[in-house]
Amino acid sequence: MQIADPWQKAIATRHFVAKWREGTLAPSTHNSVLSDHPARPERPELWSPGKMPKRRFGNSQGRASLIHAIAHIEMTAIDLALDMTARFAEQVLAETGFDTCSQFITDWLRVADDEARHFNLLSKRLSAMGLAYGDLPAHSGLWDIATRTMDDVLARLALAPLVMEARGLDVTPGMIEKFRKHGDNANADALSVIYEDEIDHVAIGAKWFRLIAEKRGENPVAHFRDLVMNRFPGGLKPPFNHDARFKAGFGREFYENLCP
Numbered sequence: 564m565q566i567a568d569p570w571q572k573a574i575a576t577r578h579f580v581a582k583w584r585e586g587t588l589a590p591s592t593h594n595s596v597l598s599d600h601p602a603r604p605e606r607p608e609l610w611s612p613g614k615m616p617k618r619r620f621g622n623s624q625g626r627a628s629l630i631h632a633i634a635h636i637e638m639t640a641i642d643l644a645l646d647m648t649a650r651f652a653e654q655v656l657a658e659t660g661f662d663t664c665s666q667f668i669t670d671w672l673r674v675a676d677d678e679a680r681h682f683n684l685l686s687k688r689l690s691a692m693g694l695a696y697g698d699l700p701a702h703s704g705l706w707d708i709a710t711r712t713m714d715d716v717l718a719r720l721a722l723a724p725l726v727m728e729a730r731g732l733d734v735t736p737g738m739i740e741k742f743r744k745h746g747d748n749a750n751a752d753a754l755s756v757i758y759e760d761e762i763d764h765v766a767i768g769a770k771w772f773r774l775i776a777e778k779r780g781e782n783p784v785a786h787f788r789d790l791v792m793n794r795f796p797g798g799l800k801p802p803f804n805h806d807a808r809f810k811a812g813f814g815r816e817f818y819e820n821l822c823p
């Protein structure tokens with residue numbers, strides 16, 4: 564099933580995760596083929612990263628456009644978490660066994676549920692500012708990480724939670740501080756909720772990366788570094804939020820000095 568409407572997607576995701584947690588998911592009656600491209604609404608218009616306007620904190624439109632951009636990230640993050648589960652659970656089952664596979668599904672559905680909650684939270688913030696998701700253009704490049712890593716669960720874990728979501732941990736505290744500096748506490752509070760949850764998402768990514776790499780007989784640190792160098796041109800640039808990354812169980816040995 565594909566849902567293009569972002570609000571419906573968030574509702575359906577939360578409903579699906581609740582059913583998984585209750586153990587009351589109805590067995591699937593048809594074999595659907597997993598698409599490599601999630602359904603997208605007609606709006607927002609998707610622009611290439613270079614075309615996106617610079618956002619300024621000094622005025623309310625600038626802050627609203629930043630919240631709109633993060634809402635778009637959250638919507639794509641729902642797709643990423645659901646795709647992690649649907650695309651890779653069988654690979655994890657083959658490599659690690661039944662019990663771990665069901666834990667893998669539970670973990671990534673929890674992430675999907677959080678992302679849907681984050682999208683709803685920012686949607687409410689946008690409507691308080693007189694906007695709706697879709698009213699402004701959004702960045703077209705976010706799904707690229709998924710398309711570059713369709714072949715391997717470790718590549719996906721490296722690039723989605725451990726590169727992109729960990730990058731979110733680096734930049735979010737600075738954004739929260741800027742919102743507060745401009746007296747915008749409602750948006751700062753919303754981002755603080757998201758920030759705390761995102762530490763968990765990086766932790767879940769780090770946990771599965773280690774476990775699967777070790778099952779394959781790979782050194783997790785060396786393998787992560789190889790994957791980033793081969794699949795993430797440009798590498799990882801400081802400054803890093805070492806405290807949050809450490810809290811997520813993602814030590815400096817993984818990500819420091821990883822710029823080509």
Ligand SMILES: [Fe+2]
Nearest residue numbers: 637640678681
């Ligand atoms: Fe999120």
Ligand SMILES: [Fe+2]
Nearest residue numbers: 640728761764
């Ligand atoms: Fe996340």
